[in-house]
Structures are given as C-alpha cells and as structure tokens.
Amino acid sequence: ETGVTQSPTHLIKTRGQQVTLRCSSQSGHNTVSWYQQALGQGPQFIFQYYREEENGRGNFPPRFSGLQFPNYSSELNVNALELDDSALYLCASSLTGPNTDTQYFGPGTRLTVL
Amino acid sequence: AQRVTQPEKLLSVFKGAPVELKCNYSYSGSPELFWYVQYSRQRLQLLLRHISRESIKGFTADLNKGETSFHLKKPFAQEEDSAMYYCALRRYNQGGKLIFGQGTELSVKP
Numbered sequence: 001e002t003g004v005t006q007s008p009t010h011l012i013k014t015r016g017q018q019v020t021l022r023c024s025s026q027s028g029h030n031t032v033s034w035y036q037q038a039l040g041q042g043p044q045f046i047f048q049y050y051r052e053e054e055n056g057r058g059n060f061p062p063r064f065s066g067l068q069f070p071n072y073s074s075e076l077n078v079n080a081l082e083l084d085d086s087a088l089y090l091c092a093s094s095l096t097g098p099n100t101d102t103q104y105f106g107p108g109t110r111l112t113v114l
Numbered sequence: 115a116q117r118v119t120q121p122e123k124l125l126s127v128f129k130g131a132p133v134e135l136k137c138n139y140s141y142s143g144s145p146e147l148f149w150y151v152q153y154s155r156q157r158l159q160l161l162l163r164h165i166s167r168e169s170i171k172g173f174t175a176d177l178n179k180g181e182t183s184f185h186l187k188k189p190f191a192q193e194e195d196s197a198m199y200y201c202a203l204r205r206y207n208q209g210g211k212l213i214f215g216q217g218t219e220l221s222v223k224p
Contacts, residue, residue, distance in 0.1 A: 003157075004157075031210065033210065041217075042202075042214030042215050043158070043200070043212070048211065055210075056210065090158065094210065101210075102160050103160075103210065104159075105157050105158040106157060107157045108157070
C-alpha cells in the first residue's frame with residue numbers, strides 16, 4: 001500500500017503565471033483535501049473532492065480550482081499567481097465518507113512565487 | 115467563526131519533564147478534535163483524536179467542552195518527542211474540513 005504522493009516537490013513561478021499541482025491518493029482512498037500552509041502557520045483548508053465532486057471549500061478565491069479523476073488522484077490549479085501564494089501545498093486523502101475518516105497527508109509541494 | 119488557538123509557538127522542556135501543549139477552540143456546535151504531529155523531515159501525521167480516547171506514544175488529550183480546550187499532555191517527555199504539533203478541529207457536515215491552529219514547536223532537551 002503506497003502513501004499519498006505529491007508532485008512536483010518544489011516549484012518556482014513568477015507573478016501572473018498559472019500552476020498545476022498533483023496528488024495521488026493513498027490506495028483505496030476516495031476523498032482528497034487540499035491545504036495551503038504559509039511559513040510559520042498551520043495548514044488552511046482550500047477545498048475537498050469526494051468521488052470527483054467538490055465537497056466543501058475554504059475561503060480561497062475562484063482562481064484556486066481543482067479536479068479529481070476517476071482513479072481519485074487530484075490536481076490543484078492556481079491562476080494569476082500572486083506573491084502571497086508562496087506556500088507549502090498539502091494534499092490529504094481519506095477513505096470512505098469525508099466526515100468520518102482520518103486524513104493522510106502527502107509531503108507537500110513548495111511553491112515560490114517571484 | 116470556528117477557530118483553533120495554540121498560544122505557545124515554542125515549548126522547551128528537559129527530558130523526563132511533563133509536557134502540556136495547549137489548544138483552545140471556538141465552535142458553537144459539537145466539534146471533533148485532533149492532534150497532528152510533524153517530525154523533522156516527515157509529513158504531517160495524526161497523533162490522536164478525541165473520540166478514540168486513546169494514548170499514543172504516551173500522549174493523551176481530553177476534550178473539555180466547558181473550557182473549550184483540548185490540551186495535549188505527556189507525563190515524561192522524551193527527546194524523540196521534539197516536533198511541531200498542530201491542534202485541529204473538524205465540524206460535522208462540513209466536508210471533513212480541518213481547521214488547524216498555528217502549531218507549537220516542542221523541543222525536548224537532554
């Protein structure tokens with residue numbers, strides 16, 4: 001059984017560009033959540049996908065969007081990057097219903113916006 | 115609004131000393147509370163959740179609804195306990211969204 005994986009590990013972009021981050025769920029998990037962790041802060045919930053449908057969204061603008069695929073892997077897309085988007089982006093997967101199960105975190109993607 | 119507060123950014127203790135990492139929350143309903151831990155160069159992982167009422171690695175946490183607290187305790191700290199600790203809250207029927215505190219860095223000195 002493999003754990004949650006994320007790619008790329010690090011990414012450097014310039015302001016105004018677009019970025020796509022990827023997450024592979026732990027085997028058998030059908031729910032993926034994305035979090036943004038700024039330096040020195042706790043993770044902040046961006047959104048969650050359950051069986052390919054968005055199932056909850058945090059206080060992030062529409063330029064943050066996502067997808068979940070039939071194999072339950074997921075993408076986070078951020079358009080029109082801003083300097084404040086520089087952060088560690090974490091995805092977490094869980095099994096069965098989104099309200100009940102432990103979220104298992106990936107190692108994160110470190111995004112730097114210049 | 116729901117909020118989780120961890121008042122200490124850094125807690126430094128000596129090996130063998132008791133440890134208490136504080137967590138307070140604000141939420142009007144019935145929350146589910148968690149402690150997550152991140153060891154150096156490792157990913158964030160669940161340490162314990164209040165509904166399990168279990169002790170993990172010697173750590174325990176009791177939900178006190180009257181004081182809206184979920185403090186993490188260990189009677190005798192070990193050097194390997196040094197890590198970042200995050201308290202988190204989840205509301206039911208909110209898509210499993212976790213609300214995290216800012217984290218407390220625990221440093222256990224020999």
